[in-house]
Amino acid sequence: MIAKVTRGADVGNLLRYLYGPGGRNEHTDPHIVAGYRHPAALEPTRRADGKRHLRPLAEVLRSPLETMRRSRPAEPVWQCSLRTAPTDRPLTDEEWADVAEELMHQTGIAPRGDVEACRWIAVRHADDHIHVVATLAREDGRRPNITRDYLKARTVCQTVEQRYGLCRTAPADRTATPRPSRAELERAQRAGLQEPPRVALRRQVAAAAAASDSEEAFFADLRERGLAVRLRFSVRTPGEVTGYAVAVPEYTNSAGEPVFFSGGKLAADLTLPKLRHRWTDTVAYRPPTRSRRRTSGWSADHEVRAAAYREATRAAGTAAWQMRTLRDRRVRADLAAAAADVLHVTADITGNCELDKAADAYDRAAREPYGRPPPVTPYGSALRAVARLLAVTNVGWGDRREQKRDLTVDLLFLIANIADLIESTAEHRLAQQRLAQADAARRAARRLHAIRRIAAEPTVPMPPSVSETLEEGREMARLVAESFPIPLAEGLAATAVPSVRPLQGPQLPRGASKR
Numbered sequence: 001m002i003a004k005v006t007r008g009a010d011v012g013n014l015l016r017y018l019y020g021p022g023g024r025n026e027h028t029d030p031h032i033v034a035g036y037r038h039p040a041a042l043e044p045t046r047r048a049d050g051k052r053h054l055r056p057l058a059e060v061l062r063s064p065l066e067t068m069r070r071s072r073p074a075e076p077v078w079q080c081s082l083r084t085a086p087t088d089r090p091l092t093d094e095e096w097a098d099v100a101e102e103l104m105h106q107t108g109i110a111p112r113g114d115v116e117a118c119r120w121i122a123v124r125h126a127d128d129h130i131h132v133v134a135t136l137a138r139e140d141g142r143r144p145n146i147t148r149d150y151l152k153a154r155t156v157c158q159t160v161e162q163r164y165g166l167c168r169t170a171p172a173d174r175t176a177t178p179r180p181s182r183a184e185l186e187r188a189q190r191a192g193l194q195e196p197p198r199v200a201l202r203r204q205v206a207a208a209a210a211a212s213d214s215e216e217a218f219f220a221d222l223r224e225r226g227l228a229v230r231l232r233f234s235v236r237t238p239g240e241v242t243g244y245a246v247a248v249p250e251y252t253n254s255a256g257e258p259v260f261f262s263g264g265k266l267a268a269d270l271t272l273p274k275l276r277h278r279w280t281d282t283v284a285y286r287p288p289t290r291s292r293r294r295t296s297g298w299s300a301d302h303e304v305r306a307a308a309y310r311e312a313t314r315a316a317g318t319a320a321w322q323m324r325t326l327r328d329r330r331v332r333a334d335l336a337a338a339a340a341d342v343l344h345v346t347a348d349i350t351g352n353c354e355l356d357k358a359a360d361a362y363d364r365a366a367r368e369p370y371g372r373p374p375p376v377t378p379y380g381s382a383l384r385a386v387a388r389l390l391a392v393t394n395v396g397w398g399d400r401r402e403q404k405r406d407l408t409v410d411l412l413f414l415i416a417n418i419a420d421l422i423e424s425t426a427e428h429r430l431a432q433q434r435l436a437q438a439d440a441a442r443r444a445a446r447r448l449h450a451i452r453r454i455a456a457e458p459t460v461p462m463p464p465s466v467s468e469t470l471e472e473g474r475e476m477a478r479l480v481a482e483s484f485p486i487p488l489a490e491g492l493a494a495t496a497v498p499s500v501r502p503l504q505g506p507q508l509p510r511g512a513s514k515r
Helices: 011-018 055-066 091-108 149-164 182-190 196-213 216-224 270-278 300-326 331-348 353-366 378-393 408-431 435-456 462-479 489-502
Strands: 003-006 031-035 076-084 116-125 129-138 228-233 241-248
Touching: 003 055, 003 149, 003 489, 011 055, 011 076, 011 129, 031 091, 055 129, 076 091, 076 149, 091 116, 116 149, 182 196, 196 216, 196 241, 196 331, 196 353, 196 378, 216 228, 216 241, 216 270, 228 270, 241 270, 300 331, 300 378, 300 408, 331 353, 331 378, 331 408, 353 408, 353 435, 408 435
Parallel strands: none
Antiparallel strands: 003 076, 031 116, 076 129, 116 129, 228 241
């Protein structure tokens, strides 16, 4: 069960919507299932034309506002939508009434046994959800305490799920990213975009933060990506930057101005204070002063890039071993967060959309609850350092046609060890009883394994002589792989791919989707 809390100013408009046909005629048989009085006494009567007479009910709900001792709130109408999962059984009116009463009790709007509580009703107009409406004014003229009402509503959903055997959902631990609103989704669909700008901005900001080691480098990288950056300055200390917001210049509002999203609106760990906390690590790779974006003017040698991939592979394998063996919770939290940096940078430098999806899926597993930044440790700092090394050494990767040799094998080795690190993170989150984060890590690992399987499939038949040569290559690869911290039994089979279909740059073969 999920809950969505909103606030409003006019209860009359809300009642007209609840008892109306709905946006797409989805409202069927709207009726009150619970309230501060018996539902039969609150149910609006029908007029001669068949419509509901809603004004008396609206006036009854509004009346406590007239007796408030303090000034009435600007948005006195509190509304919560409660919806069950598509796989859940339909609840009866009595069960929905119990759910609504539990919600009012847990949020403190109308505790059980409190005769001076707020007035409220619960309207059901579909099988799978109800709307609970309350006026934020108690009968004794005081305001109710609705602090952290959303988190309390989330707790109610979990209580009801266990009580009625419904589909279990994740707690409100603030590890999930803010989802695009319905307006953003519909606007992106009308514009023909594959995803809302909020999602693309989150991915680019995360990649820039992972590739940077300072505030200046971070903002420079954002601008080089073609994003509009707006800084927020302190009122008390002039010149001190306290926050930032980014926008896609082409994505504008009705006034033609870019729509900016602050770091906190993108993800809980992308606020400027938390990014500064991340950049306090002691083991850092200092990039050259020149631009680090992919340009055709400067390019690292193939050997340098290959060495960077091998170093990142070793670091990811070592981090997976540390995640499984070290028992320090601070180290594990830092390794889980640093793994997201490596994955975001890998997706960014390859331009592969499947890696982007894997990074998006893993983001929730990497965060600590309630937006707390993980402590910076040498173990996580070493992993972040190789992420920055990957970003720096892949400058000039934009024109892949100029590359004479490819790094597909090195990339597959890196993906294999990142997948192993993420699987160890899933085991850690499962041991912590954080089921949503464990599931996010598993989904990311499955995507990475799917990428490796697609890349390992031969696309053309091989002559016998080539097959014998590849067998010798596999045997040599097995011997070389003994130096890796984590066995790569499945990844070794992919060594046959580059000999069959040479690639330009560290891009994945045909079959893995690209942007």
